[in-house]
Amino acid sequence: MDEHLENALDLAARLIVESTYVVALTGAGLSVESGIPTFRGEGGLWTRIGEPSMTGYQEFLADPVGYMRKQRELESGPERSHFRAAIERAVPNEGHYALAELETIGVLRMIITQNVDDLHIVAGSRRVTEIHGNRTKMRCIGCEERWTRRQFEEMHEGRPDCPECGAVVKSDTVMFGEPIPRSVLVRCFAETERCDCIIVAGTSATVYPAASFPETVKAYGGLLIEANPDDTPLTPLADVTLRSSTARSLPTLVERVRALRRA
Numbered sequence: 052m053d054e055h056l057e058n059a060l061d062l063a064a065r066l067i068v069e070s071t072y073v074v075a076l077t078g079a080g081l082s083v084e085s086g087i088p089t090f091r092g093e094g095g096l097w098t099r100i101g102e103p104s105m106t107g108y109q110e111f112l113a114d115p116v117g118y119m120r121k122q123r124e125l126e127s128g129p130e131r132s133h134f135r136a137a138i139e140r141a142v143p144n145e146g147h148y149a150l151a152e153l154e155t156i157g158v159l160r161m162i163i164t165q166n167v168d169d170l171h172i173v174a175g176s177r178r179v180t181e182i183h184g185n186r187t188k189m190r191c192i193g194c195e196e197r198w199t200r201r202q203f204e205e206m207h208e209g210r211p212d213c214p215e216c217g218a219v220v221k222s223d224t225v226m227f228g229e230p231i232p233r234s235v236l237v238r239c240f241a242e243t244e245r246c247d248c249i250i251v252a253g254t255s256a257t258v259y260p261a262a263s264f265p266e267t268v269k270a271y272g273g274l275l276i277e278a279n280p281d282d283t284p285l286t287p288l289a290d291v292t293l294r295s296s297t298a299r300s301l302p303t304l305v306e307r308v309r310a311l312r313r314a
């Protein structure tokens with residue numbers, strides 16, 4: 052490990068141990084070592100096939116069953132089926148386990164993740180807010196009730212109306228143009244307000260409102276630690292930059308935090 056990264060890890064560990072409410076904001080980069088491609092940058096899914104249209108959610112509302120049929124046809128395309136296969140066989144990597152351990156030792160209070168791959172939960176993290184939803188779940192767009200896909204299919208044989216309130220039920224994954232579920236957004240803002248140190252790991256920080264949370268923490272006088280092999284729009288705001296893959300930097304960061312807490 053190069054000396055610059057070593058020094059950055061020492062400083063990041065010290066800032067974390069000196070803070071009182073540490074939150075992590077994670078993105079697709081965290082799951083790269085789990086075999087899931089990112090969305091942007093080299094090899095990213097949107098880089099290859101273009102970003103989905105922002106009108107997708109309106110098209111879904113107009114004709115849920117027709118829209119889902121069209122989506123299933125799109126999903127059978129080579130690019131999306133490759134991405135889907137990757138996400139279905141993915142298991143957590145060292146970066147996910149490192150954040151779960153930071154929670155276990157009482158340092159990390161919340162993970163706000165933009166990922167829908169469920170890997171933080173599988174890795175053992177319990178305090179997780181999934182701002183873009185979770186691909187393994189279904190959600191009612193009216194009352195925000197959630198079920199696993201299997202539960203909902205067993206209950207409803209695919210009819211898309213909510214047994215609680217009658218509104219439409221869709222994948223919990225937030226679509227382009229779909230509002231972030233209100234209860235999730237409220238929790239994200241509450242966590243951000245309490246946060247005095249945010250670890251921004253594996254995200255291009257280009258999608259809002261998620262990218263606004265680190266800006267808010269800095270505006271309130273908090274600390275920003277960025278873990279990413281590349282620069283992002285947040286890099287100039289970072290107090291420390293861990294220029295490495297998160298599967299490599301986060302486990303070492305946890306070791307340094309443990310060592311400082313024993314000292």
Ligand code: APR
Pocket residue numbers: 077078079080081083084089090091092095165166183252253254255256257258278279280281283295296297298
């Ligand atoms: N470790 C850590 N970070 C990495 C790694 C790695 N091994 N490899 C790449 N990265 C970084 C890239 O440098 C980039 O900054 O991960 C980031 C991935 O950026 P995006 O592909 O834009 O993913 P993300 O930031 O999560 O996108 C946000 O956009 O399309 C929506 O809903 C989608 O949740 C997603 C949101």
